[in-house]
Amino acid sequence: MTDVSGLWHYDGKTAIRHKVDLRTEVDGFVLIGDGVDNGTYRWSDLVRRDDSPDGPVYGLKDRAGWRICFASGVPDAIRSQLPEPARYGRWVDRLGFWRASGVFLAVSALFAFAVFKAPDWLAPNIPFAWEKRMGDAMVGDFGGRFCNGPGGQAALDALVRKIDQGKPAVRVHVANIGMVNAVALPGGNIVLFRGLLQEAKSPDEIAGVLGHEIGHVRKRHVVQALMRQAGLSVLLGGFGGNGGGYLNAMLAASYSREAESAADDYAIQQLKLARISPDDTAAFFARMSAQEAKLGEAAAALGYVSSHPLSQSRERAFRQSRQAGTTYAPVIDADQWAALSDICHDDPKVPADDSLFF
Amino acid sequence: MTVKGANMGIGTEEETAFSFDGDWRELAPILFTNLMLSIVTLGFYRFWGIARERRYLWSKTRFIDDRLEWTGTGKELFLGFLLVIAILFVPLFLLQFVAQALILRGHAAFAGVLALSVYLVFFYVAGLAIFRGLRYRLSRTHWHGIRGGSDDPGFGYGWSYTWKTIVGSFALGLLIPWSMTSLWSERWNRMSFGPHNFESGPEWGGLMRRFLLCYLAPIVALIAGIAAAIAGAASGGSSGGIAGGAVAVVLVLGSLYIVLPLLALAYYAAFFREMIGTLSLSTLNFHFSARTKDWLLLMLGNIGLYVLVFALALIVASMLGIAVLPKDPQAMAHPPIATFAIIALIVAIPLGLVGGFVRYRNWHFFIRHLEAGGEIDLVTLTQSSTPEPRQGEGLLDALDMGGF
Numbered sequence: 001m002t003d004v005s006g007l008w009h010y011d012g013k014t015a016i017r018h019k020v021d022l023r024t025e026v027d028g029f030v031l032i033g034d035g036v037d038n039g040t041y042r043w044s045d046l047v048r049r050d051d052s053p054d055g056p057v058y059g060l061k062d063r064a065g066w067r068i069c070f071a072s073g074v075p076d077a078i079r080s081q082l083p084e085p086a087r088y089g090r091w092v093d094r095l096g097f098w099r100a101s102g103v104f105l106a107v108s109a110l111f112a113f114a115v116f117k118a119p120d121w122l123a124p125n126i127p128f129a130w131e132k133r134m135g136d137a138m139v140g141d142f143g144g145r146f147c148n149g150p151g152g153q154a155a156l157d158a159l160v161r162k163i164d165q166g167k168p169a170v171r172v173h174v175a176n177i178g179m180v181n182a183v184a185l186p187g188g189n190i191v192l193f194r195g196l197l198q199e200a201k202s203p204d205e206i207a208g209v210l211g212h213e214i215g216h217v218r219k220r221h222v223v224q225a226l227m228r229q230a231g232l233s234v235l236l237g238g239f240g241g242n243g244g245g246y247l248n249a250m251l252a253a254s255y256s257r258e259a260e261s262a263a264d265d266y267a268i269q270q271l272k273l274a275r276i277s278p279d280d281t282a283a284f285f286a287r288m289s290a291q292e293a294k295l296g297e298a299a300a301a302l303g304y305v306s307s308h309p310l311s312q313s314r315e316r317a318f319r320q321s322r323q324a325g326t327t328y329a330p331v332i333d334a335d336q337w338a339a340l341s342d343i344c345h346d347d348p349k350v351p352a353d354d355s356l357f358f
Numbered sequence: 359m360t361v362k363g364a365n366m367g368i369g370t371e372e373e374t375a376f377s378f379d380g381d382w383r384e385l386a387p388i389l390f391t392n393l394m395l396s397i398v399t400l401g402f403y404r405f406w407g408i409a410r411e412r413r414y415l416w417s418k419t420r421f422i423d424d425r426l427e428w429t430g431t432g433k434e435l436f437l438g439f440l441l442v443i444a445i446l447f448v449p450l451f452l453l454q455f456v457a458q459a460l461i462l463r464g465h466a467a468f469a470g471v472l473a474l475s476v477y478l479v480f481f482y483v484a485g486l487a488i489f490r491g492l493r494y495r496l497s498r499t500h501w502h503g504i505r506g507g508s509d510d511p512g513f514g515y516g517w518s519y520t521w522k523t524i525v526g527s528f529a530l531g532l533l534i535p536w537s538m539t540s541l542w543s544e545r546w547n548r549m550s551f552g553p554h555n556f557e558s559g560p561e562w563g564g565l566m567r568r569f570l571l572c573y574l575a576p577i578v579a580l581i582a583g584i585a586a587a588i589a590g591a592a593s594g595g596s597s598g599g600i601a602g603g604a605v606a607v608v609l610v611l612g613s614l615y616i617v618l619p620l621l622a623l624a625y626y627a628a629f630f631r632e633m634i635g636t637l638s639l640s641t642l643n644f645h646f647s648a649r650t651k652d653w654l655l656l657m658l659g660n661i662g663l664y665v666l667v668f669a670l671a672l673i674v675a676s677m678l679g680i681a682v683l684p685k686d687p688q689a690m691a692h693p694p695i696a697t698f699a700i701i702a703l704i705v706a707i708p709l710g711l712v713g714g715f716v717r718y719r720n721w722h723f724f725i726r727h728l729e730a731g732g733e734i735d736l737v738t739l740t741q742s743s744t745p746e747p748r749q750g751e752g753l754l755d756a757l758d759m760g761g762f
Contacts, residue, residue, distance in 0.1 A: 010503030010504075012504075013740060013741050014736065014738075014739060014740050014741070015501070015502035015503065015552065015739035017424075017502065017736075049427065049429075050427060051417075052424075053425070064505065064746070065500060065503030065505065065741055087410075088406065089409075089432055097391065101394060101395065104395070108398060108399060108400045138459040139459075139463075140459070142463070143462065143463050144464060185462075230451075236400070236401070
């Protein structure tokens with residue numbers, strides 16, 4: 001039976017500060033003072049709160065605002081009964097700061113590795129039918145903007161068959177939009193924009209670009225990117241504010257550049273199989289590169305953040321894939337190319353691109 | 359029993375109801391270990407770090423005869439964060455696909471309507487976040503074992519916030535002081551401490567003069583700039599014209615980047631004095647003494663900290679040689695992930711630390727200028743019966759918004 005005197009006490013019911021003494025009992029302790037709930041209280045119900053300038057403060061589990069403060073110090077006799085102060089949080093306090101840091105670092109590294117690598121392993125195993133269903137739901141008929149000038153789609157399909165022999169069908173359409181671009185959408189949908197056809201000097205240039213987009217489809221890049229994006233937002237979710245967002249965008253761009261290179265490799269290989277000259281595609285990138293050169297130094301810095309590799313390096317890759325001694329033939333004949341070039345021009349039903357909300 | 363609070367604080371220098379005796383050198387080890395644990399947990403320790411930081415700041419804050427106590431936990435803040443992800447960001451993520459599909463299918467108008475309604479929902483949620491953040495903080499702030507809180511979950515306040523902010527921007531934004539003032543009092547009138555309700559009755563008319571100054575400064579500067587340019591041109595020759603143009607540019611830029619922020623600060627200084635000066639709790643009246651000059655010093659100090667640390671980070675980065683871009687574009691097309699990681703660490707570590715010191719400075723500033731007068735009857739100051747929210751200010755955190 002030890003007595004400790006000179007404690008102050010809040011009962012959590014009113015703001016009055018009580019002067020109390022504490023007496024230990026067999027299974028806990030009681031408080032002695034005017035107008036206080038004496039107890040008995042159990043030692044194991046005590047929670048260490050922040051120190052007061054007067055001394056260490058303890059609260060009681062499930063009794064909001066209940067506090068005792070050992071204003072004249074904690075006697076050695078009861079010291080072992082009292083809980084340790086909480087510092088960093090339960091897990092860290094239990095393990096110790098450095099050991100906890102090590103454990104957290106290992107878990108984080110494993111998790112980060114999984115987020116970065118899992119899309120590569122998982123994406124090829126996702127049934128294409130699922131992706132196709134999602135793609136159909138998203139793309140539809142592109143708001144009726146697919147061009148269907150006479151003979152154009154047939155020429156395009158012939159071109160696709162040539163560079164993608166014996167593979168399950170992808171669906172390629174031309175949309176009446178002025179941008180010089182092409183996109184691979186979920187479910188094997190590829191859309192060429194009218195601007196690209198206007199910019200292209202030959203069907204072989206289109207073959208290279210199309211081979212690139214088909215590469216995205218075959219390598220399941222769209223699904224991969226979606227999975228990686230979802231994973232990255234979880235991974236970086238802990239960082240508040242904009243910092244996580246910027247890092248996310250940088251990492252995503254870095255990965256997308258990798259996918260772009262892989263798609264280029266696929267295109268080069270398909271051109272080789274179909275005996276289509278890579279020179280025209282290289283020439284296309286050379287023209288794009290000349291446009292980038294106007295941007296000067298900025299273009300080099302852009303290489304860090306843009307989603308595509310620089311046109312200059314893509315031009316080089318296509319140029320180098322040319323094989324000496326191979327005879328190349330145009331991918332489609334002149335009539336087909338004429339029909340494809342005019343696919344939008346000759347289709348009065350297609351709405352103009354300025355009505356699009358991009 | 360009564361603690362005398364009369365004549366305490368208001369107008370006298372020597373004795374104030376609120377005082378802060380923290381020291382940044384005591385805070386530094388807390389911030390460093392928080393940062394270390396945040397890095398190895400990919401940022402998820404942040405919530406527990408904030409709880410530690412607040413425990414320190416609150417425990418160094420004295421009101422009359424006892425310090426404040428922060429009882430919130432990292433777990434609560436983390437749960438708040440998870441809740442926001444589940445109810446806000448996952449649906450938004452999915453909605454993004456719907457919007458894309460609508461655009462691709464040519465229903466751009468529908469997509470526009472969708473975007474607009476998402477925008478309105480964000481407004482509502484922002485209001486809800488401000489209210490619930492304040493409510494949570496009060497419910498975790500103890501003094502003499504008594505806490506604050508609110509019986510109102512804040513759903514109604516979300517609507518008020520939405521329509522008052524929209525109406526406030528009517529009449530070219532001239533009603534903004536009205537909407538800010540009315541939202542402040544609506545919020546505080548629903549908060550309580552112990553059994554007592556806060557009472558807030560600020561006036562917005564007195565703020566209009568300073569608000570109009572902010573409002574008119576760019577217009578006046580523009581007119582003055584044009585006048586200077588014309589005067590310069592008229593005074594003779596091309597050199598006069600160039601000099602006049604230069605004066606005009608200096609005037610316009612100077613007013614935008616120096617005068618306008620100063621005037622905005624002057625408006626905020628007056629706003630806070632009016633808001634806190636008309637706040638009371640039972641027999642306690644609050645008072646806030648910071649003038650424009652004090653706010654300016656606070657802001658300059660905070661900016662100075664960021665500039666200093668950013669400069670240090672740049673020096674370290676250039677010493678490690680990664681601030682210099684490689685010359686070969688081919689090499690740049692695929693910079694290694696490690697480069698990103700190092701850049702992120704060099705920027706994230708110092709910036710992560712500065713945030714903590716800036717919050718310390720802001721809290722110190724707030725307490726230093728906060729005063730209270732009146733009497734508190736400790737017998738009638740009984741425990742709050744308001745519900746204790748189980749999750750912390752996740753919304754406020756996610757939307758990156760301030761507390762008061």
